[in-house]
Amino acid sequence: MLQFLDLPSITGGTVLQAPAAGPAAVQQLLLDSRRVGQPGGALFFALRGPQHDGHRYLPELYERGVRLFVVDNSTAVPGGLAAYPEAGVLVVDNALTALQAVAAHHRRQFRLPVLGITGSNGKTIVKEWLAQLLAPDELICKSPRSYNSQVGVPLSVWELNPTHTLGIFEAGISEPGEMERLARVIQPTAGIFTMLGSAHDAGFFSQEEKLFEKLQLFTGPGFGRLFYCRDQQPVHAAVQRLGLSAFTWSRQGLPADVQVALLPPAPGSPGRVPARISWAAGEFFLSLPFADEPSVENALHCVSSLLFWGVEPAEIQRRLDRLQPVAMRLEMKQALNDCYILDDTYNNDLAGLRLALDALARQPRRGRRTLILSDVLESGLGGEELYARVAGLLPTHGVERLIGIGPGLSQHRGAFAGLAAAEFFPDTEAFLTAFRPDAFRHETILVKGARRYGFERIVAAFQQKIHGTVLEVNLDALVHNLTFYRRRLRPGVRLMVMVKAFAYGSGSYEVANLLQFHRADYLAVAYPDEGVDLRQHGISLPVMVMNPAPDAFQKLRQYHLEPEIYSFELLDAYLRAARQPDGPPLPAIHLKLDTGMRRLGFAEEDLPELCRRLRENAAHLRVASALTHLAGADEEAHNSFSREQLAAFARMTPVLEQALGYPVLKHALNSAGIVRFPEAQHDMVRLGIGLYGVEATGQEQDALRPVSSLRTTISQVKTLPAGHTVGYSRRGQAASHDRRIATLAIGYADGYDRRFSNGVGEVLVRGQRAPVVGNVCMDMCMVDVTHVAGAQAGDEALVFGPELPLSELAARIGTIPYELLTSVSERVKRVFVAE
Ligand SMILES: *Cc1c(COP(=O)(O)O)cnc(C)c1O
Numbered sequence: 001m002l003q004f005l006d007l008p009s010i011t012g013g014t015v016l017q018a019p020a021a022g023p024a025a026v027q028q029l030l031l032d033s034r035r036v037g038q039p040g041g042a043l044f045f046a047l048r049g050p051q052h053d054g055h056r057y058l059p060e061l062y063e064r065g066v067r068l069f070v071v072d073n074s075t076a077v078p079g080g081l082a083a084y085p086e087a088g089v090l091v092v093d094n095a096l097t098a099l100q101a102v103a104a105h106h107r108r109q110f111r112l113p114v115l116g117i118t119g120s121n122g123k124t125i126v127k128e129w130l131a132q133l134l135a136p137d138e139l140i141c142k143s144p145r146s147y148n149s150q151v152g153v154p155l156s157v158w159e160l161n162p163t164h165t166l167g168i169f170e171a172g173i174s175e176p177g178e179m180e181r182l183a184r185v186i187q188p189t190a191g192i193f194t195m196l197g198s199a200h201d202a203g204f205f206s207q208e209e210k211l212f213e214k215l216q217l218f219t220g221p222g223f224g225r226l227f228y229c230r231d232q233q234p235v236h237a238a239v240q241r242l243g244l245s246a247f248t249w250s251r252q253g254l255p256a257d258v259q260v261a262l263l264p265p266a267p268g269s270p271g272r273v274p275a276r277i278s279w280a281a282g283e284f285f286l287s288l289p290f291a292d293e294p295s296v297e298n299a300l301h302c303v304s305s306l307l308f309w310g311v312e313p314a315e316i317q318r319r320l321d322r323l324q325p326v327a328m329r330l331e332m333k334q335a336l337n338d339c340y341i342l343d344d345t346y347n348n349d350l351a352g353l354r355l356a357l358d359a360l361a362r363q364p365r366r367g368r369r370t371l372i373l374s375d376v377l378e379s380g381l382g383g384e385e386l387y388a389r390v391a392g393l394l395p396t397h398g399v400e401r402l403i404g405i406g407p408g409l410s411q412h413r414g415a416f417a418g419l420a421a422a423e424f425f426p427d428t429e430a431f432l433t434a435f436r437p438d439a440f441r442h443e444t445i446l447v448k449g450a451r452r453y454g455f456e457r458i459v460a461a462f463q464q465k466i467h468g469t470v471l472e473v474n475l476d477a478l479v480h481n482l483t484f485y486r487r488r489l490r491p492g493v494r495l496m497v498m499v500k501a502f503a504y505g506s507g508s509y510e511v512a513n514l515l516q517f518h519r520a521d522y523l524a525v526a527y528p529d530e531g532v533d534l535r536q537h538g539i540s541l542p543v544m545v546m547n548p549a550p551d552a553f554q555k556l557r558q559y560h561l562e563p564e565i566y567s568f569e570l571l572d573a574y575l576r577a578a579r580q581p582d583g584p585p586l587p588a589i590h591l592k593l594d595t596g597m598r599r600l601g602f603a604e605e606d607l608p609e610l611c612r613r614l615r616e617n618a619a620h621l622r623v624a625s626a627l628t629h630l631a632g633a634d635e636e637a638h639n640s641f642s643r644e645q646l647a648a649f650a651r652m653t654p655v656l657e658q659a660l661g662y663p664v665l666k667h668a669l670n671s672a673g674i675v676r677f678p679e680a681q682h683d684m685v686r687l688g689i690g691l692y693g694v695e696a697t698g699q700e701q702d703a704l705r706p707v708s709s710l711r712t713t714i715s716q717v718k719t720l721p722a723g724h725t726v727g728y729s730r731r732g733q734a735a736s737h738d739r740r741i742a743t744l745a746i747g748y749a750d751g752y753d754r755r756f757s758n759g760v761g762e763v764l765v766r767g768q769r770a771p772v773v774g775n776v777c778m779d780m781c782m783v784d785v786t787h788v789a790g791a792q793a794g795d796e797a798l799v800f801g802p803e804l805p806l807s808e809l810a811a812r813i814g815t816i817p818y819e820l821l822t823s824v825s826e827r828v829k830r831v832f833v834a835e
Contacts, residue, residue, distance in 0.1 A: 002026045002106065004043070004068050004088045010105045011070070011090065011098040017081055019067055019088030026068065029099065029158050031151055033057035034517065035358055037396040039065030043102075045095045046071045047151070051486050054095065062087060070095050096150060103154030103185045110160050114167035115305075116186045116217050118179070119194030122298045123148060123170040126194055128326040128347075129302050131168055133319045134309070138166040139380040144351040145328055145835075148172035153182050159351060163380040171217050175203040179216040191218045192301055193228040196235055211238050218244055227305050229297070230256035249304040258304045265291065277303070277313075284313040289320055299323075324451055330359055332475075332510065332832035335462040337441045340366075343459050348450040349377050350389060357397040359834075360446045364513050364538030367442035368400045372458060374428075374449035375406030387412035394419060399446075405431055405453060428453050435461055468713035468745040471824050472801075473506045475514055475834040477705035481691050482518060484703055485674055493681045496522035496544065496667065498688035500530065505751075505821040506692060506708055507830040509537035516541050524686065528552035531561040542624075544590050553577045557586050562624055566592035566600035571613060578620040588624035591656065591664075595628045595648040596641060604652055611659035618660070625665035625684065626653050633672035634696035642673070646680045672696035694806060694817045701807075709801030710824060712746040714765070716793050717785065725774070726782050731758055732774025739786045742770065744797050747779040751824040752799060755813035756781075764798040765791050 004024040008015055027041030031054070036042065044066050046054035055075055062084050070090045071077055081089065092098040107114075115130070117123050124146040131142050141164040143156035148170040156169050171182040196211055204210040215238055218226050223244070228235055230248040239246055250256035263274040273288045273296055288299050299320065306316050327345035335341045342363070344356040353376060360369060376390055387409065394402065394416070401421040404410065410424040425431040428449075445462070449455035486495065497520045498504075503511035512523055512534050524544040525531045531543045532555060548556060548563035550573040556563055565571050578586045591610075594601030602610050614623065628649045632638025646668060653666050666682040671690030673680065675697050689696055693707040720739045726732025732741075742765065746752045752761075754776045761772040763783055770783040770791075785791040800806050806817040 002102070004090070007070070007090050007098075007102070011092050011101045013070070013090045013092035013098060016071075016077075016089040016091050017084070017087065020086040021067065024068060024088055026102075029102065029155060030061075030066065031099070031155070033061050034362065036061065036064050036066060037393065039067070041068075042066050043068040043070065045099045047095050047099070048072070051489075051491075059083065070098050097181075099151065099154050100181055100185050103157045104187070106160065107157050107185060107187050110162070110164070110167075112165055112167060113189050114169065114186060116183070116188030116191040117168065117170045117194065118172065118191070118214050118217050120197030122194040122294060122301075123172060124328070125295075125298050125326050126192060126301050127168050127170045129298065129323060130192075130305060132323055133302055133306060133311075133316075134166065136319070137309075137311075139164050140166045140168060142168040142351075143170050144355055145346060146170065146172070150178060150181065153185050157185050161380075173203075173213065176205075176209065176213050179213050183217045183220050186217070187220055187222060188217060189222050190224050191226045192305065193218075193226060193235055193239075194301060195229070195297065196232060207234070208238075211235065215239065215242055215244070218242075225308070227301060227308070229300070230254045247304065247308050249300055251300075258307060260300055262296070275300075277307075279307060286313070286317055286320065289323060328835045330356070330834045332363075332834075333459070333463060334829050334831075335440075335445070336437050338367075339440050339442065339462065340444045341459055341462050342444065342446045343455075344446065344448050345451075347377070348374060348448055350386075353390065353448060354393060356446055356448050357393055357399070360399070360444065361397040362513075362517050363444050364509070364516075365398075366444060366537055368444075369398050370401040370403065370440070370443050370445045371399045372403045372431075372445060372447045372449070372455070373405065373409065374453040374455065375408035377450050383408055383412050384415075387415040391415040391418070401443075403431065405449065428455065428457060432457060432461060437462075468715070469750055470711055470829045470831050471505070471507075472709045472711060472831045472833060473510070474705070474707055474709070475510075475832050477693060477707045478506075478511065478514060478691060479518060480705045481693055481707065482515070482520075482687075484700075485671070485685075485687050485690055488674055488678060489685065490678075490681055494521035494665065494667075494684040496520070496524055496684055496686045497691060498524045498670075498686055499534070500524060500526040500546065501822045502530075502826065504689060504692045504818070505824045507832070509534055509539060510830070510832050511691075512539045512541070513537070521684065528555050528561060531556075532559050535559040535561070544625075550574075550577070553586065557583060560587055562587045562590060564590045564592050564627075566594075566602070568606075568609070568613075571610075575613075575617050575620060578617075586621075588622040590624055591626045593626060593628045593649060593652050595645040595652070597629050597631045597645075599629075601628065604648060607652060607655055611655060614656070615659050623656075623660055623664050625667060626656055627667045627686070630668065630670060630673050633670055633676055634698075636676075636697075639676070642677065646677065649680075670696075675700055689818055689821075692821060694821075706802045706805065708821065708824075710746075710751075710799040710828070711801070712744050712750075712763075712797050712799060714742045714785075714791065714793050714795045714797060715745050715780070716743045717741070717791060718743075727774030728777060729775060732782065733758075737786075739773075739784055740788075740791065741773055741782050742785045742791055742795075742797070744781050744783060745779070746797075746799060747777045747781055749778045749825060750828050751820075752776055752781060753813055753815075753820070753823065755815075756809075760812055761809070762804070764801075764804050765795060767803075769804075770797070 004019055026043045030042045030044045044061055058078055068088045072095050073091050117127050131140050141160045147156045169186045173179050226244050226246045230236055230250040231252045248256040249258035251260045258279045261276040271291050273291050275286050277284055290296055331343040333341045346352045402416055402419055404424045413424050416422045447455050497515050499508050499512050502508050522542050526546050528545050531545050543561050545561045546564045592601035594603045630642050630645055633642055649668050657663055665684050667684035669685040671688050674685050693704050695701040695704050718741050720741050722737050723734045725734050748754045756772050757775040759771045762769040765785055765788050768788045770785045773782045773784050798804055800809055806820055810817045810820050
């Protein structure tokens with residue numbers, strides 16, 4: 001096992017301080033202070049990014065028991081070495097390079113075949129499928145999910161242990177120079193190049209450069225064969241130029257090791273494609289269990305690798321038929337009795353379980369944490385050791401209750417004796433038979449099962465879906481948008497995120513929790529009760545409340561919510577409350593300055609009086625920030641007005657600070673302002689609609705990802721003879737032909753605006769647009785699906801989402817995306833998904 005004192009020779013670093021505990025074995029690599037499981041044996045690398053510095057977290061990590069650290073030499077250790085008396089501290093030039101060196105060293109300890117996979121698309125699918133296809137013969141260590149980055153690859157390779165007989169790792173890059181580093185970590189002995197996409201990556205000068213760079217994965221000393229599709233001409237040319245030895249397949253009859261001819265699908269089996277395969281050992285037929293082009297391509301990569309590996313054709317067919325789609329979604333769903341379900345469909349092996357538990361541990365504390373788990377598929381370990389390891393993971397991730405389903409768990413129930421509550425069932429049916437909703441209240445439940453246990457039935461039992469309409473909130477898209485705006489901030493500028501109006505309809509505390517995890521600096525809500533709700537759900541970030549009524553001041557004190565003060569009346573009321581001797585001091589305030597919005601705030605002429613009162617009450621009051629709001633940042637036509645507002649703000653704030661005698665945070669920009677006026681970021685910006693995927697200036701819409709999709713279902717489809725009308729007031733005009741009309745489970749009480757009536761609105765059914773017929777009713781509406789082949793009850797209808805943009809729908813009814821987003825009623829279930 002790797003010892004801390006071996007690290008200098010592996011990383012080229014220097015030991016600043018040796019660990020008090022002696023040699024100190026390194027058991028896990030830790031990059032993220034939020035993911036400390038077992039602190040013993042954890043080695044923390046203080047990584048740096050544009051908006052991130054791992055060194056900041058050393059005190060917190062030490063406090064939590066981490067004793068081994070790798071730091072870089074560009075800053076001093078916070079608090080000085082004396083603050084970490086028991087720790088081992090290694091100093092290196094670059095902590096990321098050191099992490100990769102440690103993983104490369106680990107990799108060198110094993111002599112086994114290792115397959116490296118790269119390409120523009122399909123890496124994760126090919127990796128997961130190959131792992132499924134080779135599982136009967138090999139004990140495989142593979143990258144979990146799509147861990148293919150500069151940090152994901154070292155973490156994946158670190159999982160290699162002596163029981164493994166094969167490694168499969170994927171590698172993805174975004175800049176020149178990165179692949180060489182990944183190649184040194186993975187040290188592949190064979191490889192697959194999936195495909196070269198046509199997209200021009202920003203990080204590369206040209207397609208050729210990108211291709212050449214990706215192929216660097218396969219140029220190390222121990223590399224054997226590269227598998228790829230010969231029909232990709234540029235790939236083939238580059239492989240030849242590099243002199244790599246190859247094993248290729250072709251569908252176009254080009255010279256290749258494996259020739260593939262796809263045949264027309266048999267009439268009885270749509271969804272399957274028959275193929276004739278010929279290679280050195282002869283010719284045979286396969287039936288590929290997919291029909292879409294990317295899946296066929298990915299499957300053929302796998303088939304040619306299996307042939308090379310010596311798997312017999314009949315066996316290849318058997319294994320292909322057992323192939324399961326790769327599910328990587330992690331969904332968070334509201335369930336009965338105020339429970340939340342985390343539904344994770346990714347592999348239930350140890351690595352997959354660990355990732356799911358990480359996700360659970362990131363949820364705020366709200367009641368207890370429960371895990372519903374099926375037998376874990378980890379062929380490398382005996383049951384005893386396997387379930388001892390599983391049991392070890394639970395307390396460190398805050399799991400208090402286990403429901404174990406399957407013979408393996410039942411047999412090793414003894415391993416879980418330390419948990420407060422554990423129950424075991426031989427199979428899913430037994431659990432469902434015994435299921436009593438009352439036994440679950442106000443808890444967060446991770447549901448994690450191997451596919452054959454059919455845990456979707458358990459999720460359904462918890463959800464008891466009645467209303468068929470859901471708002472799906474894509475948390476990955478949200479993080480993508482957050483990063484887009486963060487990248488535009490100068491170093492040190494803080495980020496306040498607006499989560500008012502139920503986080504623009506997306507679900508306040510789920511969004512707030514994600515923002516807390518991603519270290520936003522501040523949140524803002526409209527009303528005190530919204531802030532209280534966040535606190536009750538475990539949100540500890542500073543919160544600004546924009547409309548604090550005096551009767552809620554005690555609540556502000558109790559929940560530590562900071563009010564925005566926008567008038568002399570409000571200021572006086574707050575001062576009166578602050579001067580009362582009882583209780584802790586009132587929270588700091590935010591002063592709203594009116595520079596042109598003419599809604600709320602102190603105008604420039606109010607400044608002398610405001611300064612006087614602030615000076616007089618300096619002892620009772622602390623001002624955290626001064627802000628103003630732009631009236632027309634989204635429209636270019638108002639640019640000069642916006643600039644005048646910003647100039648007024650720049651005049652007013654120094655006067656305030658002078659009166660206060662200390663600096664305050666100054667902030668003026670909303671989402672549109674961040675894009676339009678980068679020079680006016682001051683100390684903080686206030687991000688709103690942009691986070692939710694709408695770029696209000698319209699200049700950078702393509703850089704954002706839509707966050708919410710509103711989906712409903714078809715309750716019924718009717719055929720309507722020519723001449724009949726539809727719905728209330730007979731507004732759905734009669735037509736001269738027979739029509740098929742679908743009734744949808746959504747109406748204006750769900751937030752589907754009545755202005756969408758009579759053809760103004762459209763929804764998407766089976767990928768085709770279906771116009772609204774007649775008036776939108778309270779709980780339902782009707783759409784015309786005459787032209788949508790096969791539309792039937794139970795089908796999904798997309799009301800808005802990536803394929804049906806909010807901005808288009810808003811324009812149709814003469815409103816703005818803000819209104820559509822925030823009017824989705826709270827009775828519509830929110831489902832949070834991540835990949
Ligand atoms: C809502 C709000 C914002 C965010 O505006 P967006 O246009 O959604 O970015 C910023 N500041 C204040 C004061 C707000 O009320």
